[in-house]
Amino acid sequence: MPELPEVETTLRGIEPWLDQQVIDSVNVRNASLRWPIPPEVNDLTGLSIKRLWRRAKYLLLELSDQSHLIMHLGMSGMMRVVRPDEVYQKHDHFELVMENGYALRLNDPRRFGCVLWTDEPIESHQLLASLGPEPLSAGFDGQWLKQAAGKRTVAVKNLIMNNHVVVGVGNIYASEALFLAGIRPDRQAGRIALQRYQKLAATIKQVLELAIQAGGTTLRDFRRTDGQPGYFKQQLNVYGRADQSCLQCGKTIINITLGQRASYYCPGCQT
Incomplete structure (x- = not known):
């Protein structure tokens, strides 16, 4: 998608x-x-x-x-x-x-x-009225994420994929941002410290900006307007790499299911 x-x-x-x-x-x-x-x-x-x-x-x-x-x-x-x-x-x-x-x-x-x-x-408009902030805007930061998390027990990956919290952080980019932030995707959102949310907000911006520069991610159907594929897939650290070695620490990438979606993480780099 x-x-x-x-x-x-x-x-x-x-x-x-x-x-x-x-x-x-x-x-x-x-x-x-x-x-x-x-x-x-x-x-x-x-x-x-x-x-x-x-x-x-x-x-x-x-x-x-x-x-x-x-x-x-x-x-x-x-x-x-x-x-x-x-x-x-x-x-x-x-x-x-x-x-x-x-x-x-x-x-x-x-x-x-x-x-x-x-x-x-x-x-x-009913499709736009309840959307959260844009992830690349100044209004999105770690303080916003910490406030949205509150005492919620939902997995942090599900939190950042919630369009009422922040828009446009899809499955691929959520997995990659959590890896760079060193946070397990299944950690309870309400038990994550502000400092870690500040890091996560920064890595979300980083991952999205890099993906935009690369022209998006081709997994199945996506093509740019010039008919060429996006190339961010070549830069993925964990998404789609289950049972492969982590590029950073060498441990085996794990695949779990959260919210009916495949979620990838490194047990060595993410806690």
Whole structure:
């Protein structure tokens, strides 16, 4: 599943081609995504894209009438910037054609992504209103994590994957950040000291920034907007390395299940 670095990579890939551009046409080839693509998107012709940004794993396009498109890559989606006359690929479900001679296409084989439209304040949209802070923002730090943990007995890995606590820290990046912070993923969140949470907040930022620089992580379906894979997988310390030797201490990487997800850690480096 594309996570925050993959979505940020996508944003940076499409922004130069769409920012401040006028929409020439909208083509809905299959409206049956996670939620049906609303018919209002067909009325966007002639509007310009005033701003593109990311909130959690949602791509947001602010239009010149102050309405917004909300887009999500789902489990296997990707976006490409192409010439409008390029032959459609299988699973190209949605297309924005711009007056500059380029088109944005959403390809989503599993159709778990979304294209939604709203003319309500974007901050109060039901998909965005209750989200936690962005992990790369100044508002996210160890003090915030310690406060969110309180006396909770939930595993710390589940805490940092909770989008109400902090957005976009998916399974891969949670495992890697906990490794760098030296914290076992199954340690109770409420029993971790502030100093360790300060280290964890810093490693979350570090891991996400490195992944963005590398263009995301390819495990199954993710491709960048240029069709190339992300390369952060080559830098993984523990994720997917069960029964292999730790690159730091040599002990065997362990795989456990937390919250129905595979969780990897080194018993020598993480306590």
